């Protein structure tokens with residue numbers, strides 16, 4: 449089988465942390481990298497040109513959403529998701545498992561797949577490993593995620609073990625599916641916050657990997673309501689045990705603090721709706737900590753949002769203007785705030801990569817964290 453994604457090259461390490469790169473047919477992916485979420489074929493509120501200026505390595509699409517609306521065959525017939533949304537760079541699509549459980553109602557999970565009601569119009573749909581792969585093949589994404597069952601946080605061990613075993617059987621069915629020759633498949637590890645379950649599942653995945661290699665490994669089942677210290681404890685112990693020669697992707701994470709923690713423990717790829725969702729709610733992530741732009745103290749401020757940020761919002765407008773737009777409920781508030789939060793978050797992983805390549809990551813991380821906690825931003 450031709451390998452559409454090149455082998456992962458580790459370019460620098462600092463303990464478990466690493467800077468690396470791999471090629472897709474739509475360009476290289478330089479890691480560590482934060483991937484903006486474009487659930488319905490758009491990173492909410494910003495144009496492809498604005499996204500290109502932010503410069504993410506990869507963006508995310510969703511099988512569940514795009515399969516329901518506008519439909520994967522429509523996107524295929526119009527040239528695939530890259531053409532449809534005018535994003536020529538690498539795209540990763542999540543497989544739909546998580547979204548079915550977090551969005552749809554009345555779902556029934558069986559060995560064959562999951563039956564669910566659309567959150568849009570209540571119509572009944574069916575998602576199986578094969579159907580998820582078919583949707584992602586029609587979308588033409590560069591990185592395809594296997595269909596897994598993402599257990600809710602705090603699931604008891606016996607139920608977790610049953611769910612993991614099905615996820616492994618579904619992974620086998622995903623691996624057997626003929627994806628497009630430009631597509632790579634990532635496996636998703638489950639096991640909650642239990643190191644022994646995580647390790648058991650990884651061994652099941654590696655048995656399949658030995659026969660037909662996966663192009664990357666994701667850590668799923670986290671950032672689902674479990675206590676942060678339990679997520680971090682598991683990550684610090686488990687992440688370094690993932691194969692070092694393939695990208696490691698931590699799904700649904702996270703805050704700037706989470707990104708630095710994940711990078712320090714060997715995570716290469718991240719995605720989260722947090723930067724764009726917090727932007728729409730007026731919480732801005734800056735080099736000096738969070739800024740709630742609707743706070744009265746910004747009403748007359750002629751300062752830029754973040755003196756260390758060169759994004760379009762920070763180089764063009766004052767805090768007073770961003771405060772006004774948000775208070776007035778203007779659409780531009782979401783756009784400018786999202787441009788900034790994504791620039792900050794993508795920029796943070798880019799700066800971490802540079803620090804790793806220049807062998808100064810511990811100092812970079814320390815300074816970054818100290819600056820978040822200094823004066824009122």
Ligand SMILES: Nc1nc2cc3nc(NCCc4ccc(CCO)cc4)[nH]c3cc2c(=O)[nH]1
Pocket residue numbers: 542543544545546593596597598599636667668669670671672699700701720721722725726
């Ligand atoms: N296929 C698959 N996809 C996932 C996506 C996930 N996304 C998360 N967490 C995101 C949680 C999350 C949701 C919203 C916000 C914004 C708050 O302002 C932040 C985090 N965990 C996840 C786990 C999985 C998983 O096991 N399998």
Ligand SMILES: [Zn+2]
Pocket residue numbers: 753754757758759760761762763787788789791792
């Ligand atoms: Zn900015």
